[in-house]
Amino acid sequence: MIAQPAPKQDVLARRDEIVAALREAVPGDGVIAEPLRLKPYETDGLAIYRQLPLAVVLPRTTEQVAAVLRICHSMGVRVIPRGAGTSLAGGALPLADAVVVGMMRMNAILHIDYADRCATVQAGVTNLAITGAVASEGFFYAPDPSSQLACMIGGNVGMNSGGAHCLKYGVTSNNLLGLKIVTIEGEILDIGGAHLDAAGYDWLGLLTGSEGMLAIVTEVTVRILRSPEGQRAMLVGFDSSETAGACVDAIIGSGIIPVALEFMDRPAIHACEAFAHANYPLDVEAMLIIEVEGCTEEQDFLLGRITEICQRFAPKTLRVSASAEESAAIWKGRKGAFGAVGRISPDYFCMDGTIPTSRLPETLRRIGAMADAVDLKVCNIFHAGDGNLHPLIMFDANDPDSFARAERLGADILTLCVDVGGCLTGEHGVGVEKRDLMGAQFNPAELDQQRRIKSAFDPGWLLNPSKVFPLLEAA
């Protein structure tokens, strides 16, 4: 178990008093305190870490969130914001003395404005539900994390989530206009609105990706975009990751920015093919899925130019889809990647570093050697256009030795990402998972400055403490 700050004994001792105050603020069935019913909240998408919280609150309104935070603030109670609990970094892992504020009951779509191309929704609306609400008018919400069926927009804001299509459309922060937040003191604040940009400091930008450490987000105004006329994918396989990487460089260098540019290595291809039967080539070392948008003629034009470029790199397989069905088949394996790996290994860690794309072949080689050295298997899925690398480390959590080796390998891989010029996390966030690696990317003074920015919002360190920053001795 990862190190956590010691629970505040005075808070544990006042548990009944705290729960009673919360019940007054959120009447009905909005407060959970029975151990058995707390169980579902003890972990998130990083299920190896578990901790029952003091209590869980499920508010229905911003005012209730404000009331809850006022209580927690006045009683010195730590607070863990939670959306759908899909964080792969342990962003919603509770503390024994903390109240989890779960946003799932705030799931209303409040306002859709097609003329201004924006939608205002409560924080507990799922990512895909936003697109679902505007699709009938031909619009969509662009960031598309793999968990989009379940993950909530409030959590997307907290982690600044990305997705397979952010090479063209950007990540969460690039697609937000406004937030309604509640500070730890219980103040309700509107940040931004339905207009572009800020006149003063960019609070919207600072809050996005702040992992619930600065405030709780209760409403989000997102940009919605008109869907393209169509999209089509192609698949191309190479006999080395070097060649695939060089091909990616050549495509970008030609002035074409595909809407998606996904890379899979040999183990990933085999795992996905066995799971999804997507007709992936099994005799290649690396495979690219490339998607373009536009009308049929534009798709033909772009796919034709990309095909020409690919041909220069002697591909072993090259398949251009002729229809939406064929495109879906190409994507099927990639989208089932987590399930595929889950089928061949009892457990896996999904890592999330970013590297300069030019360093891909070298990085993959070194990851392979590091995995061999500790006798673990790793398959790699890579958003090749933007350098976001997802090594999946396979292990057995019931075997303490396997688990320990996997944890160490994960840390070594992320440190490698920093060493080659990248970063610890591209779209999942730091959470508890990468907390103790932050020193690889930032020096003590830089970390301290970020800590003091948190203090400016939350002087008592009550909001999602013990995430993101390495614990201090005093904590």
Added chain:
Amino acid sequence: MSVAVLEPPDEAALAGVVRTNYAAGEPLLVQGNGTKRRMLRPVQAAHTLSTRGLTGFSLYAPKELVMSAAAGTTIADVEAKLAEHGQQLIAEPPDFSALLNGGGAGAQTLGGIVATNLSGPRRVAWGAVRDHVLGLRAVDGRGEVMRSGGRVLKNVTGLDMCKLLTGSHGTLGVITEITLKVLPAAERTGTVVLSGLEADRAVAALSAALGLPWSVSGAAYLPAEAAARAPGGGGESLTLARIEDFAASVTYRTEQLRVSLQEFGVATIWDDAQSLAAWAAIRDAAVLPAEPDDAIWRISVRPSRGAAVLDAACQKGARGYLDWGGGLVMLAGPATQTMHNAITHAVLEAGGIWTLLRAPEPMRASVAVVPPEAPALAAIAKRVKAVMDPKGILNPGRMIVGI
């Protein structure tokens, strides 16, 4: 007041200057070449600290869409460098040097554009300068060098200090080096142009255009007086929707858009050269009908309220135009408290924000040059300022008194 301009040759020397001033508690006016020093509130400082000695490129990897340059590098130099590989700055930053008549010591710098987060017409489709800042080096108010972000396109490691510094007008740190995402420049630009529309009808047309699948990357409305100043403009108002793409796509998409907008009138299509000239004039506000003594306001509202703000201001004697599909309102008018109150009242009604871009010094010192924040947020801003600049020596009072 005669002020000494300090021009340290590198980041270490610049940090030394800040450390010295931190020790003495003496404020610094922070700038690049000073082209925007007449924006916002006047800064009272004994010394001016310029980043103009910090120039040049430390990284340019066209195939990775990333570029790093020192803060004093001019935007013109950055654009020329990117053009060598057919790439460009995504946010299309404007050059307000002529508009602000700042008497700067040279062309505007990359640091100045990042510190002010000024974006051009492409902002409506492709994001602001702040959306493309991948990494920054800066010197905080104690003279400590700090790094944030990095050189990769996706990075959510730690708090996003790049967003905090971008657009902070030099009040939280002196930006010394910037790493930006860049993109290929389009092969061709075309513009679908409607003539003679009133503002509300024009915004409806632009809104329709931005809601169609043709990837419109510029959407502006120039009332007759502004249109007369645009290359290609005549005596009527102009409503312009731009498409930037491969040549064949521009041909296809402009034609589709022309047909789609038929209910708003008979549109014409401007070719590459005419489009580029017109959009440069819109970007730099060269089309703004401003008298030499006028004040200038830059306003952002939800697009559907842009026409109402423009009309309200014009009724009081201001002139202006719209960009960002109606969401950006550029206004020029008499530099009076009355005009300022009328405009800011209309903006607040519309739920938007303003920046007083240009005005005589006494006016800039006395009015709210940006909207005041709610008390709880203003308190956070003060605490954040204290973290970054404990003695308040970096551009004190530039945006808000006491910050």
